[in-house]
Amino acid sequence: MKIIAELRLKAKELTNLNNILALLQWDQEVMMPPAATNDRAAQFSSLSTIIHKKITDPALGNLLRQAEEYTGEDLPPQDRALVRILKREHLHNSKLPEEFVADFARLTSESLPAWVAARKQGDFKIFLPYLEKIVAMSRQKTDYLGYEEHPYDALLDLYEEGLTSSQLTAIFNNLQPELTELVQRRGIAPSAEVDAFPFPPIAEKDQIAFSEKMLAEIGYDFSRGRQDVSPHPFTTSIGHNDRRVTNRYRPDSLEFIFCALHEGGHALYEQGIDEGYAGTPLDEGVSLGIHESQSRLWENIVGRSQLFWKHYFPMLQQCIPDPFQDIDFYDFIKHINKIQPGPIRVEADEVSYNLHIIVRFELEKELLAGSVQVKELPALWHEKYLRYLGLEIDSDANGVLQDIHWAHSSLGYFPTYTIGNLAAAQIWHSYCLYDTDYKQTLQHGNLAKIRQWLTENIYCHGAVFPPAQLLQQVCNETLNPKSFIEYLRNKPEFDL
Amino acid sequence: MKIIAELRLKAKELTNLNNILALLQWDQEVMMPPAATNDRAAQFSSLSTIIHKKITDPALGNLLRQAEEYTGEDLPPQDRALVRILKREHLHNSKLPEEFVADFARLTSESLPAWVAARKQGDFKIFLPYLEKIVAMSRQKTDYLGYEEHPYDALLDLYEEGLTSSQLTAIFNNLQPELTELVQRRGIAPSAEVDAFPFPPIAEKDQIAFSEKMLAEIGYDFSRGRQDVSPHPFTTSIGHNDRRVTNRYRPDSLEFIFCALHEGGHALYEQGIDEGYAGTPLDEGVSLGIHESQSRLWENIVGRSQLFWKHYFPMLQQCIPDPFQDIDFYDFIKHINKIQPGPIRVEADEVSYNLHIIVRFELEKELLAGSVQVKELPALWHEKYLRYLGLEIDSDANGVLQDIHWAHSSLGYFPTYTIGNLAAAQIWHSYCLYDTDYKQTLQHGNLAKIRQWLTENIYCHGAVFPPAQLLQQVCNETLNPKSFIEYLRNKPEFDL
Numbered sequence: 001m002k003i004i005a006e007l008r009l010k011a012k013e014l015t016n017l018n019n020i021l022a023l024l025q026w027d028q029e030v031m032m033p034p035a036a037t038n039d040r041a042a043q044f045s046s047l048s049t050i051i052h053k054k055i056t057d058p059a060l061g062n063l064l065r066q067a068e069e070y071t072g073e074d075l076p077p078q079d080r081a082l083v084r085i086l087k088r089e090h091l092h093n094s095k096l097p098e099e100f101v102a103d104f105a106r107l108t109s110e111s112l113p114a115w116v117a118a119r120k121q122g123d124f125k126i127f128l129p130y131l132e133k134i135v136a137m138s139r140q141k142t143d144y145l146g147y148e149e150h151p152y153d154a155l156l157d158l159y160e161e162g163l164t165s166s167q168l169t170a171i172f173n174n175l176q177p178e179l180t181e182l183v184q185r186r187g188i189a190p191s192a193e194v195d196a197f198p199f200p201p202i203a204e205k206d207q208i209a210f211s212e213k214m215l216a217e218i219g220y221d222f223s224r225g226r227q228d229v230s231p232h233p234f235t236t237s238i239g240h241n242d243r244r245v246t247n248r249y250r251p252d253s254l255e256f257i258f259c260a261l262h263e264g265g266h267a268l269y270e271q272g273i274d275e276g277y278a279g280t281p282l283d284e285g286v287s288l289g290i291h292e293s294q295s296r297l298w299e300n301i302v303g304r305s306q307l308f309w310k311h312y313f314p315m316l317q318q319c320i321p322d323p324f325q326d327i328d329f330y331d332f333i334k335h336i337n338k339i340q341p342g343p344i345r346v347e348a349d350e351v352s353y354n355l356h357i358i359v360r361f362e363l364e365k366e367l368l369a370g371s372v373q374v375k376e377l378p379a380l381w382h383e384k385y386l387r388y389l390g391l392e393i394d395s396d397a398n399g400v401l402q403d404i405h406w407a408h409s410s411l412g413y414f415p416t417y418t419i420g421n422l423a424a425a426q427i428w429h430s431y432c433l434y435d436t437d438y439k440q441t442l443q444h445g446n447l448a449k450i451r452q453w454l455t456e457n458i459y460c461h462g463a464v465f466p467p468a469q470l471l472q473q474v475c476n477e478t479l480n481p482k483s484f485i486e487y488l489r490n491k492p493e494f495d496l
Numbered sequence: 497m498k499i500i501a502e503l504r505l506k507a508k509e510l511t512n513l514n515n516i517l518a519l520l521q522w523d524q525e526v527m528m529p530p531a532a533t534n535d536r537a538a539q540f541s542s543l544s545t546i547i548h549k550k551i552t553d554p555a556l557g558n559l560l561r562q563a564e565e566y567t568g569e570d571l572p573p574q575d576r577a578l579v580r581i582l583k584r585e586h587l588h589n590s591k592l593p594e595e596f597v598a599d600f601a602r603l604t605s606e607s608l609p610a611w612v613a614a615r616k617q618g619d620f621k622i623f624l625p626y627l628e629k630i631v632a633m634s635r636q637k638t639d640y641l642g643y644e645e646h647p648y649d650a651l652l653d654l655y656e657e658g659l660t661s662s663q664l665t666a667i668f669n670n671l672q673p674e675l676t677e678l679v680q681r682r683g684i685a686p687s688a689e690v691d692a693f694p695f696p697p698i699a700e701k702d703q704i705a706f707s708e709k710m711l712a713e714i715g716y717d718f719s720r721g722r723q724d725v726s727p728h729p730f731t732t733s734i735g736h737n738d739r740r741v742t743n744r745y746r747p748d749s750l751e752f753i754f755c756a757l758h759e760g761g762h763a764l765y766e767q768g769i770d771e772g773y774a775g776t777p778l779d780e781g782v783s784l785g786i787h788e789s790q791s792r793l794w795e796n797i798v799g800r801s802q803l804f805w806k807h808y809f810p811m812l813q814q815c816i817p818d819p820f821q822d823i824d825f826y827d828f829i830k831h832i833n834k835i836q837p838g839p840i841r842v843e844a845d846e847v848s849y850n851l852h853i854i855v856r857f858e859l860e861k862e863l864l865a866g867s868v869q870v871k872e873l874p875a876l877w878h879e880k881y882l883r884y885l886g887l888e889i890d891s892d893a894n895g896v897l898q899d900i901h902w903a904h905s906s907l908g909y910f911p912t913y914t915i916g917n918l919a920a921a922q923i924w925h926s927y928c929l930y931d932t933d934y935k936q937t938l939q940h941g942n943l944a945k946i947r948q949w950l951t952e953n954i955y956c957h958g959a960v961f962p963p964a965q966l967l968q969q970v971c972n973e974t975l976n977p978k979s980f981i982e983y984l985r986n987k988p989e990f991d992l
Contacts, residue, residue: 016542019535020516027519031527032738035720039515039735042775046512050546224531239535242528279538 003067004079010060011086012279017051023238029230030246052101056094064090078282081464085281092158095144104137108409115407122397124378131406132374135367138411142368151368155412159288160419161466163479165365168415171422172358175481179488180388183352186494187339190391194340198331200323201251210319211247211260217312218298219451220245220264221271233259235266235295240278243270254336257316258299265298266291268451272459287467288413289479292420293427294458300350300421301428302442302450306333306493311445330496337493341389343398351488354421355388360403360414368411425484426475427458499563500575506556507582508775513547519734525726526742548597552590560586574778577960581777588654591640600633604905611903618893620874627902628870631863634907638864647864651908655784656915657962661861663975664911667918668854671977675984676884679848682990683835686887690836694827696819697747706815707743707756713808714794715947716741716760717767729755731762731791736774739766750832753812754795761794762787764947768955783963784909785975788916789923790954796846796917797924798938798946802829802989807941826992833989837885839894847984850917851884856899856910864907921980922971923954 024047028040054060067083075083111130118127142151145158152165188194212227223241230246237243245263249256269285277283285291302308309316313332317324324332339349345356363380366372372380381400385391393399405413431453432438441449457474471479488494520543524536550556563579571579607626614623638647641654648661684690708723719737726742733739741759745752765781773779781787798804805812809828813820820828835845841852859876862868868876877896881887889895901909927949928934937945953970967975984990 012538013542016539020520020539020543023519023523023539024516027523031722033719033721033740035717036735036738039738039774042508043512043516043519043735046509047516221531223529225529226527239532239539242532242535244529278535 003063003070004075004082007063007067007082007086008280010054010063011082011281014051014054014089015279015281015283017047017054019237019239019242021047021051022236026236026238026244029232029234030228052093052098055089060086060090061094078277078280078464081282082280084466085463088161089281092145095146096141097144100137100140100144104141104409107133107137108407111407111409112404115401115404119397119401122395122401124396124401127401127407128374131377134406134409135374135411138409139368139370150365152365152412155368156415159413159416161287162468163289163419167479168361168419169365171479171481172361172418175354175418175422175485176358176388178481178485179351179355179358180390182488183339183341183355183389187341187349187352190341190389192340194338197252197254198335199327202254202256202320202323204249204251206320207249207256208247210316211256213315213319214257214260214312215245215264215267217445218261218264218268218447220267224271225267227260233263235263235270237270237284240273240275240283243267258303258336261303262295262299265295268298268454269294269459272451272455273462274460277462277464282462282464284463286461286463286465286470288416289419289423290458290467290470292416293423294420294454296420297424297428297454301424301487302447304336304350304493305442306496307439307442308445309333310443333493334496337491337496339494341391343385343391343393344402350421352389354418357414357418359384359388364411364414419479422479422481422484423471425487426471426477426480426482427454428487429483430457430475499559499566500571500578503559503563503578503582504776506550506559507578507777510547510550510585511775511777511779513543513550515733515735515738517543517547518732522732522734522740525728525730526724548589548594551585556582556586557590574773574776574960577778578776580962581959584657585777588641591642592637593640596633596636596640600637600905603629603633604903607903607905608900611897611900615893615897618891618897620892620897623897623903624870627873630902630905631870631907634905635864635866646861648861648908651864652911655909655912657783658964659785659915659975664857664915665861667975667977668857668914671850671914671918671981672854672884674977674981675847675851675854676886678984679835679837679851679885683837683845683848686837686885688836690834693748693750694831695823698750698752698816698819700745700747702816703745703752704743706812707752709811709815710753710756710808711741711760711763713941714757714760714764714943716763720767721763723756723759729759731759731766733766733780736769736771736779739763754799754832757799758791758795761791764794764950765790765955768947768951769958770956773958773960778958778960780959782957782959782961782966784912785915785919786954786963786966788912789919790916790950792916793920793924793950797920797983798943800832800846800989801938802992803935803938804941805829806939829989830992833987833992835990837887839881839887839889840898846917848885850914853910853914855880855884860907860910915975918975918977918980919967921983922967922973922976922978923950924983925979926953926971 021044024040024043032040064083064087068087107130111127111134114130115127118124138155139151142154145154147154147157148164150165156163156165156168212222215227216222225243225245227245227247229248231248233246233248235243235245245260245267247256247259247263266285269291270283273283285294309329309332313324313329317327337350339351341352341355342348345353348356359381362384363372363377367374367377377400378396381396382393385393385399405411431450434453435441435449440446458470461470465473468478471477517540520536520539528536560579560583564583603626607623607630610626611623614620634651635647638650641650643650643653644660646661652659652661652664708718711723712718721739721741724740724742725744727744729742729744731739731741741756741763743752743755743759762781765787766779769779781790805825805828809820809825813823833846835847837848837851838844841849844852855877858880859868859873863870863873873896874892877892878889881889881895901907927946930949931937931945936942954966957966961969964974967973
């Protein structure tokens with residue numbers, strides 16, 4: 001038990017330092033004056049080096065090996081989880097040689113401007129040599145990290161503990177034809193001219209006020225967080241009682257509402273973690289996929305439902321009379337549930353979004369296996385978009401070059417978005433078994449009931465249970481697309 | 497030279513970590529959600545411990561000793577300064593045993609609530625036992641740090657390198673009768689009923705806009721900083737290109753203007769430091785006194801002058817027509833230069849402010865020498881306020897309990913405020929010798945000329961020259977009250 005106490009001490013220091021790193025990041029995105037980029041990079045570098053030394057410390061490795069001898073039976077789940085998470089971190093960091101990490105960081109920072117230029121000029125050739133190196137180094141990284149079946153598994157595990165590409169392939173192979181069919185049957189044709197925003201513009205101060213109201217309604221605790229503006233909305237944890245969200249406000253978009261619900265969902269997860277886990281690595285969501293399930297549940301399943309807006313549309317009209325007094329309820333519901341396939345992932349609807357992810361997953365998997373070359377990407381991209389979404393991609397800027405992720409060397413990350421959608425539907429299905437009056441619950445805006453169930457079943461546990469185990473506990477099944485497909489098939493809003 | 501390169505590397509890391517500490521502090525004052533206090537305290541503790549280990553590292557001590565062998569002749573001033581500053585930091589931190597530092601920190605955190613309660617109830621007895629311990633530990637601290645003449649010198653040196661209490665005593669003994677006489681002759685009687693704010697209220701958004709304008713006018717670079725709100729305005733450096741200020745806005749006060757000029761003065765100093773010193777401990781103001789000279793110069797000498805407002809009052813009227821369109825220029829000038837002694841330091845005017853400081857200095861000096869006991873403080877406070885300011889103090893809450901400094905264990909800090917006022921007048925005197933047309937300069941709002949001279953003579957050097965040497969270079973004399981007394985005696989605004 002002395003070992004566990006020692007591990008807790010080390011974990012506490014690492015948690016504090018990682019929270020400081022999160023503050024540096026938050027401040028850079030939200031507050032930092034523009035000229036301070038180099039100062040901040042230097043601060044990141046100094047602090048990251050210190051954290052890296054601490055997490056790869058062989059003394060920590062020894063302590064973890066000793067602790068594992070106990071973790072079999074006697075330890076409470078939270079101590080087992082502490083060992084599990086610290087060991088993951090220790091191994092991930094120790095397996096990568098420092099020189100390799102430095103080289104990869106340098107390659108990434110050189111690749112970003114090349115990607116920006118390539119996207120701007122719609123010329124894949126500018127980015128090609130960089131992406132080739134990124135893929136080569138990513139393959140090397142999978143060798144360092146190790147894997148059993150497929151190199152992709154080594155990277156996927158960084159974001160979604162324990163999930164493999166063969167599981168994911170089976171799930172996506174099942175999901176893709178369903179989605180393609182749904183898009184064809186329920187969607188507006190890709191070529192149809194549709195007004196992207198059919199309502200009058202919305203004042204920024206009204207958007208801010210209503211997004212704060214939405215956050216408060218779902219139960220976000222402003223005494224333990226704050227909402228600010230950033231170019232790309234995000235949620236971050238700077239401490240157990242410091243979970244911040246951001247949003248952005250455009251006059252001709254309802255994005256502010258769904259952004260508040262999305263980031264609010266992430267933040268509710270972290271605000272709901274048991275107080276006893278403060279200052280430990282258990283004090284965070286367990287994986288990106290489970291995290292995304294909580295943002296998507298509030299944003300899409302709850303937040304785009306007609307029942308939810310039965311209660312909240314009058315409030316929206318009261319809060320922002322201009323223009324919502326003059327907007328028809330059903331026009332609003334139709335607008336927020338419109339399906340129309342387009343080339344850009346971040347603008348995609350609830351259904352076709354996942355087809356964008358599947359394209360990327362399939363290509364990344366082949367890149368890492370060496371069965372596809374980087375130079376083949378644009379042609380394969382065109383082919384898959386045509387097949388899955390019925391779309392002709394007009395340029396690489398709107399195609400293979402649209403996302404920053406590869407320029408950031410983040411391979412293996414994309415699937416977490418769809419894992420989130422699938423898990424959200426599974427979890428919602430379980431909720432509806434518990435709350436058979438869920439329609440009434442939504443219609444009366446009784447969101448506290450939903451939040452409470454999620455807190456007791458998911459939020460409170462933090463990172464104690466690995467994602468697959470957590471899902472099993474909550475849904476009595478493994479990750480699968482059945483609930484999501486059923487949810488989409490039966491979603492009444494698509495019929496309006 | 498290899499030694500200097502090694503020192504630079506270590507200094508760079510320390511600078512980065514200290515900048516991160518500054519961000520933690522800034523965020524706590526300005527942004528942090530209220531419930532996150534414990535999270536932040538834990539983060540401070542982890543990072544401070546790391547910094548303390550690095551600065552007290554015996555290997556750094558060895559390196560510094562080796563470097564000092566070279567610092568005699570050959571080294572350029574900035575490298576000599578690097579060694580000087582690192583050595584100061586290394587010694588200050590190494591001389592205090594870790595246990596003592598921890599005990600003192602605990603005492604401080606226990607004393608703060610006692611001080612709050614004592615002030616609230618106007619009952620010195622509540623705070624007495626804590627202050628006795630703080631004084632006892634401060635005396636112990638001076639023993640650890642060491643001093644030649646007077647224990648006070650050990651603490652004063654932490655804030656104002658090289659200055660001694662005997663120098664300060666001579667200066668203050670000279671200054672005090674002059675100030676007391678000025679207050680009596682030019683001031684409004686302490687008992688006279690005067691309207692604290694004789695103008696209509698000012699909207700917050702107007703205060704924000706005009707304070708930003710003032711900052712821009714004096715040359716504050718918003719691409720390298722930002723202005724936010726905090727309960728106690730301050731300036732902080734989070735990096736070479738990240739110097740932030742805060743302000744506060746009350747409807748019935750012009751404080752926002754003078755706060756912008758004051759904090760702006762601090763920030764101009766740091767924004768004006770040579771780029772070559774970025775990422776080193778030279779990249780900051782050299783002492784609290786010199787720093788305060790720059791804030792007071794802009795706030796008081798420039799910012800309360802009639803000539804300055806000849807140019808800027810029309811701008812103020814245009815920017816905030818309600819209420820300034822209806823305010824008479826001379827009423828405005830008289831109001832911002834009103835002398836009326838009162839019991840509260842932070843509300844004091846330009847003249848009597850320094851008498852508040854002298855009272856505190858004299859008492860602190862005797863406390864540290866052991867010639868005054870803590871329990872005698874209230875009576876001595878009454879006596880000195882009557883003698884120096886002609887004031888009867890009605891309660892300890894408005895007397896000896898008013899400042900947080902002692903509860904913070906900050907003895908030796910108060911004099912830096914008056915050092916700033918004296919140095920500001922000396923520096924302004926030198927400026928006027930350089931710019932004999934200084935009246936025209938002010939009257940035409942040619943603030944860039946003033947800033948440029950200050951940048952070339954003071955700002956650019958950062959912490960390269962110790963404060964006494966810097967003052968000698970700029971003013972050709974040591975710290976003394978002559979210029980300040982002359983400035984106050986001849987200030988035409990007092991005659992309005």
